[in-house]
Amino acid sequence: MRALLVDHSTPSGLRLGETDDPEPAPHQALVRVTATSLNFAEVSHVISQAPDNTVLGWDAAGVVERAAADGSGPAAGTTVVTLGASGGWAELRAVDTGALGAVAGHADPGALSTIPVAGATALRALRRFGSLLGKRVMVTGATGGVGRYAVQLARFGGAHVIASTSAPEAQGDDLRALGAHEVIAGPEHAETFVDAVVDCVGGPQRVEAFGKLASRGFLVAVGQVTQEPEQFPPGAFFAGANDRSIVTFTLQDGVPPGPELTWLAERVAAGDLHPSISWRGGWERADEAVAARLGRSFRGKAVLDITPASGTAGN
Template identity: 60%
Template sequence: MRALLVDPTAPGRLRLGEAPEPEPAPHQALVRTTATSLNFGEIKHVLAEAPAGAVLGWDAAGVVERAAADGSGPAAGTPVVTLSGDGAWAELRAVDTDLIGTVPEGADLGAISTVPVAGASALRALRRLGPVLGSRVLVTGATGGTGRYAVQLARRAGAYVVASTGDPRAHGDSLRALGAHEVVTGPEDLTEPVHGVIDLVGGRQLVEGYARLAEHGTLVSVGRAEHEPDVFPPGAFLGAPTGHDRALVSFYLMRCTGLGADLTLLAGLVASGELDARIAWRGPWDRAADAIDLLLGRRLHGKAVLDLS
């Protein structure tokens, strides 16, 4: 099968080549990939360290080629969205059936391919905050793929959404169109405390976001766009006098259960137009190096999608 293979000598460290077809385990379906979306973390860290010849990739959408032998998961011919630790950048991938979501017929599988890491991370973070109807929720790093999904999902859940971005003048209108009530440069610009923070930046913004939590508030640390240290001042975690009952939590998406149902839900919302995938770049997979350059240069605000042709 054709695949994007790690090649340290190639532009973007990837080249199109041939790889062995995967052999699915009994609980896995064989999926023919139509489109894959790229994530900053897999480009910045996983691709940079992967051995030559590896087939990487977390997010993909396509059609079930062969159903799982144990009878679980969707039937052959079903359009699906898939999540796994590798294998998305190839024509075929074997995927655990509990990491597969079904997709409405006729949906744009390129848009659907943006769902797995970005959409599911945003959904799980919002659930970790608990009911947010009428609450103030801050999303840091709101112009990225996960951030844009988080803004939309928080607004759908009834929150008053504050979106944080390094350039509110450039991105304010698009974030408000997604559902943000306010757009700020960072947590330091908040005029009053928030009940929840979905932090996608880390470092100073994580520290400042935690400091601006209201009583009973929770900060969910999801991503690290910046790699500066998280340096909390002395007394940051004292309960008295203003820090009563605040929490800082994190999670690892691949350890979460029930992701197949989440992927199905999110795919349906994207297919119906109720969620905007916000694709910032889209092209054939032989142009992967172009997308990687833009991602690493922080010049994309949204998702990059590769169509397999």
């Protein structure tokens, strides 16, 4: 099969080449991948640390080519969205049936491929807050992949959504269209205290966002884009400091994400959630996509279409 292989001699660290087909375990479905999305952490850290000829890729969407031998998961021919630690940047992917979501009918595979890491992270982070109805929820880094899904899902759950971004003038209309009630230039600009924060940024913004929590407020730390330390002021965690909480987050918590991927995929397919694709092309343009992702030349998600050997790059 063809795949994007790690090759540290190329500008992107990737090259389109040939490798062996995966051999699914009994509990895995064999999926023919038609689209994948790039996460910033993959292109900024994972590629550089992986050995040559490795097939990476967390997010992918496609069609089940061969159902799992143990009878679990969807039948052959089903459109699916998949999540895994590797293997998404290839024509074929062996996926645990608990880590794929099925979609009835036609859906754009590029849109579905934006869901696994970004969508599932946003959904699980927001679930840590319990009911969102009537709560004031702040999302930092709101124009990123996780942030955009978090804004939409928080609004979907009945929250008053405050989107924090470094460019509110340029991104404000876009974020309001996704569901934000307010768009601010940073947590310190929030006019009132909030009940919950999904923090996708880290560093000083995490400290500022924590300081904006109301009594019994809750912050979930899902990202560390800045790579800067968090230096909290003296007394920030002392008893009596409004009983606020901050918790870490991991998507790999041992709970199969299949049901959540299915729910999210159904919402995207129905148009209830917007995938926020900002860059899209065939996987022959991987160098361009990685450079754009690293250069932060766009907000939202980058999608690579897995074109047939005789196909041409998409737009």
